[in-house]
Amino acid sequence: xxxxxxxxxxxxxxxxxxxxxxxxxxxxxxxxxxxxxxxxxxxxxxxxxxxxxxxxxxxxxxxxxxxxxxxxxx
Amino acid sequence: xxxxxxxxxxxxxxxxxxxxxxxxxxxxxxxxxxxxxxxxxxxxxxxxxxxxxxxxxxxxxxxxxxxxxxxxxxxxxxxxxxxxxxxxxxxxxxxxxxxxxxxxxxxxxxxxxxxxxxxxxxxxxxxxxxxxxxxxxxxxxxxxxxxxxxxxxxxxxxxxxxxxxxxxxxxxxxxxxxxxxxxxxxxxxxxxxxxxxxxxxxxxxxxxxxxxxxxxxxxxxxxxxxxxxxxxxxxxxxxxxxxxxxxxxxxxxxxxxxxxxxxxxxxxxxxxxxxxxxxxxxxxxxxxxxxxxxxxxxxxxxxxxxxxxxxxxxxxxxxxxxxxxxxxxxxxxxxxxxxxxxxxxxxxxxxxxxxxxxxxxxxxxxxxxxxxxxxxxxxxxxxxxxxxxxxxxxxxxxx
Numbered sequence: 210x211x212x213x214x215x216x217x218x219x220x221x222x223x224x225x226x227x228x229x230x231x232x233x234x235x236x237x238x239x240x241x242x243x244x245x246x247x248x249x250x251x252x253x254x255x256x257x258x259x260x261x262x263x264x265x266x267x268x269x270x271x272x273x274x275x276x277x278x279x280x281x282x283x
Numbered sequence: 284x285x286x287x288x289x290x291x292x293x294x295x296x297x298x299x300x301x302x303x304x305x306x307x308x309x310x311x312x313x314x315x316x317x318x319x320x321x322x323x324x325x326x327x328x329x330x331x332x333x334x335x336x337x338x339x340x341x342x343x344x345x346x347x348x349x350x351x352x353x354x355x356x357x358x359x360x361x362x363x364x365x366x367x368x369x370x371x372x373x374x375x376x377x378x379x380x381x382x383x384x385x386x387x388x389x390x391x392x393x394x395x396x397x398x399x400x401x402x403x404x405x406x407x408x409x410x411x412x413x414x415x416x417x418x419x420x421x422x423x424x425x426x427x428x429x430x431x432x433x434x435x436x437x438x439x440x441x442x443x444x445x446x447x448x449x450x451x452x453x454x455x456x457x458x459x460x461x462x463x464x465x466x467x468x469x470x471x472x473x474x475x476x477x478x479x480x481x482x483x484x485x486x487x488x489x490x491x492x493x494x495x496x497x498x499x500x501x502x503x504x505x506x507x508x509x510x511x512x513x514x515x516x517x518x519x520x521x522x523x524x525x526x527x528x529x530x531x532x533x534x535x536x537x538x539x540x541x542x543x544x545x546x547x548x549x550x551x552x553x554x555x556x557x558x559x560x561x562x563x564x565x566x567x568x569x570x571x572x573x574x575x576x577x578x579x580x581x582x583x584x585x586x587x588x589x590x591x592x593x594x595x596x597x598x599x600x601x602x603x604x605x606x607x608x609x610x611x612x613x614x615x616x617x618x619x620x621x622x623x624x625x626x627x628x629x630x631x632x633x634x635x636x637x638x639x640x641x642x643x644x645x646x647x648x649x650x651x652x653x654x655x656x657x658x659x660x661x662x663x664x665x666x667x668x669x670x671x672x673x674x675x676x677x678x679x680x681x682x
Binding site: 220222223224241243253254 | 332334339346349350361362527528537540
């Protein structure tokens with residue numbers, strides 16, 4: 210599998226922005242993008258990262274107890 | 284206190300002195316108007332509704348405002364900062380969303396109608412209210428708060444400081460009492476946010492209601508509620524529902540924070556100004572702002588006390604009150620004095636009952652009310668001296 214991106218689905222844009230700040234502070238590259246339609250029917254944004262960063266992504270989210278819905282691999 | 288920075292003038296275009304900061308602060312700090320214009324011109328898309336870069340940029344600014352509000356008030360989680368129209372909106376959310384028929388509420392006799400009017404509506408729906416009497420100078424004995432607690436008491440609601448005479452209420456002690464009895468504390472910080480240190484954790488505040496346009500020095504139409512860590516938001520029902528930009532596939536209100544309480548497009552333009560104002564407050568320091576206002580307040584209190592025929596309400600001690608001074612001139616009605624102050628002396632203030640009939644009953648000025656000088660951080664000692672000169676003249680005319 211040639212997965213290049215992990216997408217963190219969140220309930221709220223505010224949650225995405227919190228994650229963006231956490232990732233920036235941890236040196237994790239990320240971008241807020243519209244939620245891909247095949248992942249959710251929501252009209253908001255999600256956080257896209259490099260899938261190779263998944264271990265650190267999990268660690269940062271867990272350490273901060275940041276709310277998120279799920280992590281999907283694109 | 285503001286050497287090295289451009290200081291906005293407390294004089295209007297036609298030279299009048301603004302002493303109505305307890306209603307709305309003016310002028311605003313440097314950078315507030317510019318932040319509003321910059322946001323409007325560059326990033327004013329709908330925050331949190333679309334995924335494009337401009338919408339995300341707008342949402343980023345709103346989130347930054349959440350973070351800085353949380354930091355200013357010692358709240359650990361910016362997602363528990365809920366923005367609304369103003370503090371009245373926030374107080375209504377707590378009172379209508381948290382209380383149920385059969386619940387009992389303890390409050391004080393110094394409250395603003397932002398608290399009393401929703402409580403009177405709730406009384407008609409089966410919520411009982413105990414209004415603990417304060418002393419004629421507006422002080423509240425915390426023991427009386429504790430004595431008023433009943434088995435059905437769920438909430439203590441207190442203003443942090445009187446909007447009529449500036450007297451501070453003992454919110455930290457009230458918070459300790461609330462937590463000891465496993466009930467909750469709502470603080471109305473309309474008159475203190477930004478000018479007094481507030482730390483929700485250390486002050487045991489469960490609900491902190493704030494407004495942006497007074498001592499936070501932001502624009503009107505901004506304000507909100509910060510939920511303390513003890514509050515389970517499942518227990519606080521939203522009082523309006525609608526679009527949030529999230530969970531759009533559902534016709535039911537989302538349950539997560541802050542969206543649960545933030546239906547409809549927020550006042551992002553105003554929040555851009557509020558963010559700039561909070562950054563200015565942080566750069567100046569709350570203690571430095573307070574220190575300047577204490578000096579102004581002290582000069583005014585000392586000067587008023589020397590004028591024959593003046594009655595000052597409240598503690599008459601600058602260190603024990605906000606820089607809001609309520610007083611009357613013997614033989615002159617407040618409304619007559621206000622007109623004279625405006626037209627003859629160029630002093631802008633507020634007189635009457637200040638939306639706080641309970642407080643005026645407490646200090647003995649109902650129904651006539653009083654004159655209120657609301658000082659702000661941009662007032663100067665010369666402003667105070669000019670105001671004292673005006674009061675001296677008016678008082679002399681009737682003696």
